[in-house]
Structures are given as structure tokens and as C-alpha cells.
Amino acid sequence: MSDLQELYQSVILDHNRSPRNFGPLDGATGTADGKNPLCGDQVSVAVRLEGDRLDAVRFTGSGCAISKASASLMTAAVQGKTREEVESLFHRFHALVTGTLPPAEMTKEQLGQLIVFSGVSRYPIRVKCASLAWHTLRAALADDATTSAMPVTTE
Amino acid sequence: MTTSLIAEGTTAHASLAPRHDFPLLAEQPALRYLDSAATSQKPQVVLDALTGFYATANANPHRGAYALSAAATDAYHAARATIARFLGAADPETLVFTRGTTEAMNLVANAWGAAHVQAGDEIVVTALEHHANFIPWQQLAKRTGATFRIVELTADQRIDLDHLASLLSSRTRVVAITHVSNAVGAITPVHEVVRLVRAHTNALLVLDGAQGAPHLPVAFDTLGVDFYAFSGHKMLGPMGIGGVIGTRARWAECQPWQFGGDMIEWVHDQDSTWNVLPYRFEAGTPNAADAVGLAAGVQYLAALDMAAVRAHELALLDYAHARLADVEGLHIFGPPPAERSGVLSFALADVHPHDLATILDEHGVCIRAGHHCAQPLMRRLGVSATARASLYVYTDARDIDALVDALVHARRIFGATS
Ligand SMILES: Cc1ncc(COP(=O)(O)O)c(C=O)c1O
Numbered sequence: 001m002s003d004l005q006e007l008y009q010s011v012i013l014d015h016n017r018s019p020r021n022f023g024p025l026d027g028a029t030g031t032a033d034g035k036n037p038l039c040g041d042q043v044s045v046a047v048r049l050e051g052d053r054l055d056a057v058r059f060t061g062s063g064c065a066i067s068k069a070s071a072s073l074m075t076a077a078v079q080g081k082t083r084e085e086v087e088s089l090f091h092r093f094h095a096l097v098t099g100t101l102p103p104a105e106m107t108k109e110q111l112g113q114l115i116v117f118s119g120v121s122r123y124p125i126r127v128k129c130a131s132l133a134w135h136t137l138r139a140a141l142a143d144d145a146t147t148s149a150m151p152v153t154t155e
Numbered sequence: 156m157t158t159s160l161i162a163e164g165t166t167a168h169a170s171l172a173p174r175h176d177f178p179l180l181a182e183q184p185a186l187r188y189l190d191s192a193a194t195s196q197k198p199q200v201v202l203d204a205l206t207g208f209y210a211t212a213n214a215n216p217h218r219g220a221y222a223l224s225a226a227a228t229d230a231y232h233a234a235r236a237t238i239a240r241f242l243g244a245a246d247p248e249t250l251v252f253t254r255g256t257t258e259a260m261n262l263v264a265n266a267w268g269a270a271h272v273q274a275g276d277e278i279v280v281t282a283l284e285h286h287a288n289f290i291p292w293q294q295l296a297k298r299t300g301a302t303f304r305i306v307e308l309t310a311d312q313r314i315d316l317d318h319l320a321s322l323l324s325s326r327t328r329v330v331a332i333t334h335v336s337n338a339v340g341a342i343t344p345v346h347e348v349v350r351l352v353r354a355h356t357n358a359l360l361v362l363d364g365a366q367g368a369p370h371l372p373v374a375f376d377t378l379g380v381d382f383y384a385f386s387g388h389k390m391l392g393p394m395g396i397g398g399v400i401g402t403r404a405r406w407a408e409c410q411p412w413q414f415g416g417d418m419i420e421w422v423h424d425q426d427s428t429w430n431v432l433p434y435r436f437e438a439g440t441p442n443a444a445d446a447v448g449l450a451a452g453v454q455y456l457a458a459l460d461m462a463a464v465r466a467h468e469l470a471l472l473d474y475a476h477a478r479l480a481d482v483e484g485l486h487i488f489g490p491p492p493a494e495r496s497g498v499l500s501f502a503l504a505d506v507h508p509h510d511l512a513t514i515l516d517e518h519g520v521c522i523r524a525g526h527h528c529a530q531p532l533m534r535r536l537g538v539s540a541t542a543r544a545s546l547y548v549y550t551d552a553r554d555i556d557a558l559v560d561a562l563v564h565a566r567r568i569f570g571a572t573s
Contacts, residue, residue: 004517008510008568017505017570039509039525040539062539064509065569123513 006119007126008065011073016065021075025058030143034061034136034152036128041067045136052082054141059133066117066126071133073113083141089114090134097121097130168474171459171467172548178202180549187520187557192337192366192498192545194388197452201391204451208444216443217417217434231443234450235433241453242364242383243374244400251406251433252446255397256365257287259384260331262399262436263361264291266409267382268329271359274300276328279358281306281314282535283336286528288363288384292331301328308535311490312339316347323355330358334367334383338527338541339489340498342371349379359405365389365397369547370468370496372461381405391456391548392449396442406432413438459548468497468546475499475544475555482562488541497546500527503562506569508542514568518561520544520554 025046034043041063048056057075062068074093078086093114095101099121108115120130132152139152175181176198180188188196214224216231232247239247253259268291272278278292278301296303306319314332323330330352335342345362352360361382367373368383369390375383382405386397401409411418411429415438420428429435456464472492479485484504489495503511508524515522523543526533533539544558 004514004568007513013568013570040533041509042539064507066510126509126513129509 003119003122007123009116009119011113011116012065012069015069015072019059019068019072021058021072021079023058023060025056030140032136032139032143032152034132034139036063036067036132039064039129041129041132043067043071043133043136045071045133045140047137047140049083049141052084054078054081054083054086057137059136063132064129066120066129067132070117070130073116074133074137077112077114078137086137086141090138093117093134094131097127168552170549170551171463172198172455174549174551176200176455177549185519187518187554189544189546189550189554189558190521190523191369191547191550192389192543193523194394195369195391195547196549197393197448198391198455200455201393201448201452205393205444205448208447212447213444215440217441227443230447231441234443234446237450238398238446238453239400241457242368242385242400243372243376243378245376246403248431248433249403249406250398250400251436252396252398252441253384254395254442255386255388256285256363256384257386259382259397259399260288260291260361260363262412263359263382263384263401263409264295265412266436267359267405268292268295268299269412270410271408272296272299272301272328275326276301277304277322277324277326278302278329278331279304279306279319279322279327280331281319281333282308282531283312283314283333283338283341284331284529284531285333285337285363285365286530287365288331288333288361289531292329295329302326305531306332308532309490311341312336312488312532312536313341313490313494314343314348316344316351319348320351320355323351323358325356327352327356327358329361330356331361331363333363333365334373335364335370335496336489336529336532337366337498338529338532338543339500340366340495340545341490342367342494342496345378345380353379366496366498369456371465375400387445387449387452390449391452393445393452396445396449403432406436409436411435411438415439417441456548464548467548468550469493471546471550471552471555472497472499474552475546475558478555478559479562482559482566484566485562488536497550499544499546500541501543502538502541503565506565508540510569511542511562511565514565515558515561518557518564520557520561522558 028046043061097120212226214227216228236247239250364385368385384399388394418438488500512524
């Protein structure tokens with residue numbers, strides 16, 4: 001597989017074309033807006049927590065294929081997880097896309113479908129596309145609905 | 156110099172300037188550099204001029220009473236004269252060096268604007284502007300309480316001259332307009348704009364020449380505008396040098412905006428007096444080396460002949476349009492080539508510009524994807540970004556062919572059926 005084929009795997013192209021969990025969320029307990037000022041990508045993430053557990057996550061926004069597919073696959077991956085589980089998955093995902101995840105942990109067991117983002121680390125310019133939705137999700141989880149949504153930008 | 160096929164009216168296959176004059180392009184024969192609107196590549200003569208200054212004439216200009224400092228001063232003055240002549244200004248001292256267009260616009264907005272714009276006045280810009288010719292005026296309006304007005308565009312992103320005319324009145328204090336749009340390439344009909352502005356206002360008329368000076372013949376003295384700003388790095392020169400040419404009358408209305416060495420005549424304990432034009436507006440050690448580099452760049456352009464540069468880009472644009480017609484789902488923004496500089500700003504159905512840039516890069520094709528520092532324009536286009544390929548003197552048909560091949564590949568990756 002060429003670098004380009006690995007970046008644009010069919011799962012990513014599919015989620016780009018038909019993003020899952022796309023649209024507003026009823027009864028959201030937290031929301032956040034993320035922006036990538038460099039390329040104009042925008043994503044809003046809304047979460048509904050039940051206790052410590054993520055009962056529902058949805059997103060809206062526009063952006064490149066990597067950012068859209070990342071948001072879509074993220075919402076599927078974190079559904080039903082606790083805050084702590086989300087946090088640990090985020091760190092694993094971040095290590096994957098920045099190329100710092102030990103090869104032994106680059107498995108479907110550890111990452112689930114998120115493994116399709118393994119090609120991103122070869123394209124350092126695109127890391128922020130892949131991580132924007134995740135940073136925004138973490139801000140939405142920190143948003144307790146008494147403060148207004150925090151703007152998020154990527155590193 | 157190579158003879159251009161275009162000049163003979165045949166197809167646009169050759170570049171106007173030989174690729175081997177540009178060390179980076181010579182070193183990377185497979186590179187298809189289509190981002191000259193962001194910054195141009197530099198010919199060897201410019202690099203030689205830079206090292207030549209540092210190797211033979213390096214001293215602080217205007218400061219030392221020794222021969223080497225005089226040599227540095229002479230080189231700096233000669234560069235000013237060369238660049239002024241290239242841009243059609245007979246009086247070199249009306250050219251003030253800056254870091255580029257951004258600093259030039261901030262200079263004019265502060266040095267002229269702060270003293271002449273007040274609440275109730277109106278400042279007019281267009282929806283085409285680069286942020287560098289938008290925000291300085293927007294913020295000046297905000298500071299002074301002036302009204303900030305934006306000229307809207309036609310359906311093909313040209314300045315709507317009727318709308319411009321309708322906004323002009325005796326309240327208009329500043330009209331700041333781009334000569335050529337960096338985002339879509341639209342060329343402003345300057346004579347028409349000058350006629351309208353002069354007929355209806357006494358306003359200061361400022362032209363953003365960042366994309367005009369590199370691509371079109373410019374004759375400041377007959378243009379009829381008050382200030383013309385440019386960036387050296389987009390016209391074969393080094394980064395960090397550019398300037399603004401103004402009429403003596405308008406410069407006389409400006410107040411110093413940056414203070415320090417070189418710009419003073421005499422410093423008393425409680426007040427100071429100022430040096431003459433152009434030094435009054437060049438505080439601190441000047442960027443003499445880059446000015447010398449840019450002078451070599453404009454001499455190279457003058458030898459190519461700016462009319463030939465325009466003809467070359469136009470022929471390549473026509474060639475590109477013909478080839479791109481085969482790419483399904485492609486939409487090119489901006490007016491037709493005859494009214495457009497060497498810029499192809501486009502959208503490809505279902506493929507985001509950022510993804511395009513990554514795929515094209517894999518083919519060695521460098522394009523820009525993004526808002527091109529023109530967010531007001533992007534809002535009006537209803538997009539967050541466009542993909543932009545831009546041409547220059549070293550661009551040839553191989554660059555266009557590689558662009559077309561890469562776009563077809565992008566469509567294949569994204570599962571287009573064609
Ligand atoms: C039309 C236009 N205006 C202003 C600028 C700003 O120029 P610089 O960044 O060289 O100051 C640019 C280039 O980026 C431009 O294309």
C-alpha cells in the first residue's frame with residue numbers, strides 16, 4: 001500500500017462521504033466548537049453524559065476528509081465509554097497519528113476502527129486534521145453547561 | 156535569455172525564464188511549483204546580489220564616515236532607484252522600503268490614516284482584499300469611529316464598479332483596493348477605479364500591488380493612485396523587503412509612525428524633528444541587503460519584459476483552461492483569463508482543497524489550499540477554502556500537465572466514476 005492509499009483508506013473515504021452521528025444532539029450536557037484557522041476546518045461536538053458515562057455524542061461541521069472521518073469514527077468509538085476510557089483512547093489515538101505509538105500497540109484490539117488513521121503519521125501537516133474532533137470532544141466533556149462552549153484550536 | 160514560444164503565438168509549452176536560472180528548481184527537476192502567488196522562487200542573480208552585498212559592501216548604511224559604510228549606502232540608494240524605475244516612479248525618494256505589503260499598508264493606515272480619518276468619515280475596501288489590505292483599515296475605522304464599507308463583487312468575483320460608485324461620496328476618506336486578487340486572480344480595472352474615485356471624492360486612493368507588481372507592467376507616475384504597495388518576495392526578490400510608493404503631496408500629509416534611528420533630524424530632550432522622505436518613514440537599520448537582492452530581481456524581470464511576463468501567463472492560463480476542461484467536477488473561480496492574472500483558484504467536486512493539496516504534493520505539485528488570507532471573500536463564495544495553482548515566469552506546460560494528472564488521480568482516489 002502506498003502512503004497515499006494508507007492515508008485515504010476506504011473506511012475513511014466512506015465516513016467522509018456518509019459521516020455517522022452527524023447532526024444536533026437532543027439533551028446535550030456539553031458542547032464545544034473546534035476550529036483549525038489554517039485551513040478553515042470547523043467542528044462542533046455535543047455530548048450527553050449519564051453520570052460518568054458518555055450516553056451520546058454527535059457532531060456537525062465541515063472540513064477535509066481526514067477531519068470529517070476522524071470526527072465520525074470518533075463518535076462511534078467513544079459511545080458508551082466513561083470519561084476515563086475516552087481520555088485513554090484519546091491518548092492512544094494521538095500517539096497513533098503522531099507516530100509515537102509503540103508498534104506492539106498498533107492493533108485492532110487496542111484501537112478498534114481507529115487503526116485506519118495509521119497513515120496520518122506519515123503526513124505531519126495532517127495531524128491536526130485528525131485530532132481536531134478529539135480536542136473538541138475533550139472540551140465538550142469539560143463543559144458543564146454552566147459555562148459557554150470553549151473555542152478549541154489544535155496544537 | 157531563451158526565446159519564448161508564446162511570443163511567436165504558438166502553444167504555451169516553454170517557460171519564459173529558463174528553469175536553470177532558479178537554483179531550487181534546477182536542483183529539483185521533478186518539482187512542479189505552482190504557488191508563486193504565495194512567494195516566488197529566486198533566480199541565482201538575486202542570491203548572488205545578496206551574498207555580494209554581504210561579501211563586499213556590508214556596513215551599516217548612513218552611519219559610518221568610512222568608505223565601506225559609504226559603499227553600503229550607495230548600494231542601498233542604487234537599489235531604491237532601480238526598483239522605483241521598474242515600477243514607473245521617476246522620483247526614487249517617493250519609494251519607502253518596508254518588510255512587504257503588510258507593513259506598507261500598516262504604514263499608510265497609521266502615517267496618513269491616523270491624522271486624517273475621523274468619526275463620520277468613510278473608508279472603502281472591497282470583498283476581494285487580502286487581510287493585509289483589509290484589517291489595517293477595518294481597525295482604523297474602529298479606532299476613529301469612521302464607517303467601514305465593503306464593495307461587493309460580481310458573480311465572477313470582479314469588483315462591482317456600480318457598487319463602488321454608489322459607495323463614494325464626499326465622506327469617503329480612503330479607498331483601498333487590490334490591484335490583483337491573490338485568491339482568484341481578478342485584475343482591477345485601475346483606470347476606471349481612479350476615474351470614479353477622483354470624480355466623486357477627495358479620498359486617499361491606495362492600491363495593494365502585492366500581486367500586481369510581479370505580474371503586470373506598473374507605471375506608478377501615470378497610474379493616478381496615491382500609494383502603491385508591493386512585496387519583493389513575490390517578484391523574485393528575497394523575503395523581508397518590499398515597499399510603498401506615494402506621491403510627494405500625499406507623503407507630505409503623513410506623520411512618522413515608527414521612531415528611532417535614521418528617521419530623525421535632531422533629537423531634543425522633550426521633542427524631536429524628522430529626517431526627509433524617504434528616511435522619515437524608515438526607522439532603524441534599513442534592510443539594505445534585501446533591497447539590493449530585490450533590485451537584482453526586478454532587473455531580471457525587466458530583461459524578460461513585463462509585457463512578455465503577462466503574455467506568458469495568459470498563454471499558460473489558456474492552455475490550463477483547455478486541459479482542465481477534461482477534469483470532471485472542476486469549478487474555476489474568478490473572471491475569464493483575459494481579466495485574470497496567472498491564478499487558477501478552483502474547487503473539485505467532493506474533494507476538499509486540503510485533501511487535494513496532500514494528493515497533489517505526492518505528485519510533486521505544490522499548490523495552496525486554504526482561505527488565502529481572504530476570509531471575507533471565502534464567506535461570499537460560500538466555501539471555507541479553495542485550491543489555488545499560481546503561475547510565474549518559470550512555469551511551463553509540464554507544470555500544468557502534472558497538475559491535471561494529479562487532479563485526475565485525486566478524483567480516482569475519492570471514488571469518482573469518471
Ligand atoms: C494581494 C496581497 N496583498 C497583501 C499580501 C501580503 O504580503 P506580505 O505577506 O508579503 O506582506 C499578499 C501576500 O500574501 C497578497 O497576495
